[in-house]
Amino acid sequence: MEELRQEEITSALLKTIKKKIKTIGRRVRIMEVCGTHTMTVYRYGLKNLLEEAGVELLSGPGCPVCITPDEYHEIVIDLLTKRDKMIVATFGDMTRVPTSRGSLQTAVPAPSSFLKIVYSPIEALQLAQNYPDYEIVLFGAGFETTIPSLAFTIKEAQARSLRNFSLLAACWLIPPPLRAILESGEVGLDGFLYPGHVSAIIGSAPYRFIAEEFKIAGAITGFEPNDILLGIIATLDQIINGIPEVAIEYCRAVSVEGNPKALALMAEVFEVKDAFWRGLGFIPQSGLTLKNQFEEFDTLKRFSLNLIPSKKSFNPACRCGEVLRGLIQPTQCSLYERLCRPESPYGPCMVSFEGACLIYYKFGQRGKS
Amino acid sequence: MCLGIPAKIVAIENDYFGRVDYLGTKIRVNLSLLDQVQVGDWVIIHAGFAITRLKEEEAQETLNLLREIATGEKTDL
């Protein structure tokens, strides 16, 4: 794998990209959908090098922490602060997202309740068994990469007949927001770099509409710097040939059909619903909810709650929405660095390791050359 | 968060769980999303689950492609 990182190869790939841009005869704009791609792009200084070569990379909505709207947080903050014997279990990043009611981390739990950070959703099952007289709410946020693990967890909860466990599913599908971004026409794009590990689950077929309907090129790519550059080359080739497709440049981990076992598990436990995204708003058929036969594990049903789009945002000046749609760079937000920093985030894009603002803050100014 | 760092299966415990070597640390992971995982397989871990197996042949293909481009650019000069 070392070779995937070799700088000598990186500069050869950049040269190839320059030539292809020359052939195309104009600058090209590509959206990298996945937060981890954004990280690679900045960490290895590719952003500036590509800029010089004529490729503008824009970050997309590929950070589940960032696109989960405040109302989900408000629901779990309420449960944690108002109910006794409540354990809210969630992934680390989720606890620091600021809302008008504070974050999960700053919220003061009811006397016997507490917050528990988990690395894997199955840890929540253990909590349910260890604390039989507590309610355990798993606040599970994720894309198709994470959703199969949540589905497994629900099936296990049923198999173990757990009566004190539920899931607040903040589950998001990646292809629908890409359609929303293209349909809005807000940002002119020539191509997409599709997320490697979402695609390991869903395969390449769900993106095909982007090539067929919108005639936009793209490639599924891995997470090494040279992987990203290969993905860009594949995208440029499609632009040159005039034949957009969904290339798989991460074939060591991704196949056309994805992971059938994970997909079957997802389909068994969840059904697709319309959903609201932070920054992108209402997107048809873009979220998931537990199927009826698992409704006893649905936090919303268990506590008779509704997701009502939050009216008050923690800070209206936060421009995460535009960052997530590829409309602005983090530095164009007036709060960036001045008030909004990793230790005092004003929006989720400065909280998550996959958030564009945090990545920019950490690596943005650093070119490799 | 998916860093995409490969992990190597070092033990299979039961139908669901096994152990991987992840950057030198042995961790317990859920293997139920993959079929017929074997000791020695390389996988990608996400949230405690192995989500995909890495295929050696395809990895080699990518490396060959990279070498080809690198050599091509050199001789081009």
Ligand code: SF4
């Ligand atoms: S810099 Fe902070 S306030 Fe501005 S968009 Fe990013 S997260 Fe929001």
